[in-house]
Amino acid sequence: MSHKNLAKVAFVLEMIENIETGCSRHSGVNEALDDEVEGRAAILMFLLQIGEALKNIDAKDMPKYDLNREIKGAYDVRNFIAHDYEGVNIIVIEAILKDNLPELKVKMQKLFDDWS
Secondary structure, three states, rough: HHHHHHHHHHHHHHHHHHHHHHHHHHHHHHHHHHOOOHHHHHHHHHHHHHHHHHHHHHHHHHHHHHHHHHHHHHHHHHHHHHHHHHHHOHHHHHHHHHHHHHHHHHHHHHHHHHHH
């Protein structure tokens, strides 16, 4: 894996950790999303950054990890947040945080561990 891709994977892991920290400080995902000023705004920005970083990873450089679904999904979420901020459905964001983010973290950590 290129150094550039490894740096992006590390960045994604950092953004996931930031989301986890924010949720922990607010006593959970729902509480963090209810705090529109600090919790929700930060989480949405971190998700936006994850999508942007993953879009710029060259998945062809890592064929055995099959990241195409995660890259497309994260970039779709990024576009959803960036282009329809007032219309962002927090129930969808909550599901992403609870259902998809842990799986993404595992894949990114495995990739980072294998290549660092």
